[in-house]
Amino acid sequence: MHIHGKKFAAVCSMKWRTLFSKNFIAMPLFSIVLSVVMNLVYGSIAASRGGEMTDALRATAVGLGVVMNTTMTGILCTGMALAEEKEKHTLRALMTSSVSGAEFFLGSVTPVAVMTVVVNSIIVAVSGIRLTPAGWAIWIGVSALCAVASVVTGMIFGIWAKDQVTGSTIMSLPMLILVMIPVFGDINETMGRISSFLFTGALQETAQSLAEGTPQVSVAGLLIIAAEIAAAVAVFVFMYRRNGYDAD
Secondary structure (H helix, E strand, C coil), X not given: CCCCHHHHHHHHHHHHHHHCCCCCCHHHHHHHHHHHHHHHHHHHHHHHCCCCCCHHHHHHHHHHHHHHHHHHHHHHHHHHHHHHHHHCCHHHHHHCCCCCHHXXXXXXXXXXXXXXXXXXXXXHHHCCCXXXXXXXXXHHHHHHHHHHHHHHHHHHHHHHCCCHHHHHHXXXXXXXXXXXXXXXXXXXXXXXXXXXXXXXXXXXXXHHHHHCCCCCCCHHHHHHHHHHHXXXXXXXXXXXXXXXXXXX
């Protein structure tokens, strides 16, 4: 598989412009604001009770922000952008040009994955968590893997949807599952077990370890993320080969 650098860069440039449009940039910004607000709320609650912000509360605020960002930016931005390209027939023109499927796929995945990792890192930084270089390496690595899993999932829904309205509808349920189950995993035992099988659950666990000052990621978590990336790529390739850019 040969990737032409200029064609890959052209697709990346197109996706960056889409990502920074007013319809999409609000999603990562919302995740940052949400995390900051939750930190302030939890800090105020702790102060009103004569205490200080605990690691558990900080982990909850950070976890909510990064999980929200990973799903909204990764799945929704990717899927809606692809659905928009199908709806406006720009995808047909691109796919019938000299751009290969691999160049389009990698060019579509890379900008959103980079944006997701950057925003996840900002959320950790503004939360007050101080990390060592090793801690940052672990966090960026896990965020990158989860971003890839999320973005490829968004590609699946984007190529499946007929238009943006359909895309937003069919993406609502999986996004809700990927966000709410890890967030409430510490409260409900059943959700906690399900969360351990989701890449967002692995991301939440890593965020919690950051807040506790012991940044780490479990082998099981890495295997879950890798398996879900492989499964998402396989499903996307199948749907693309079967339906291409005319998928209904």
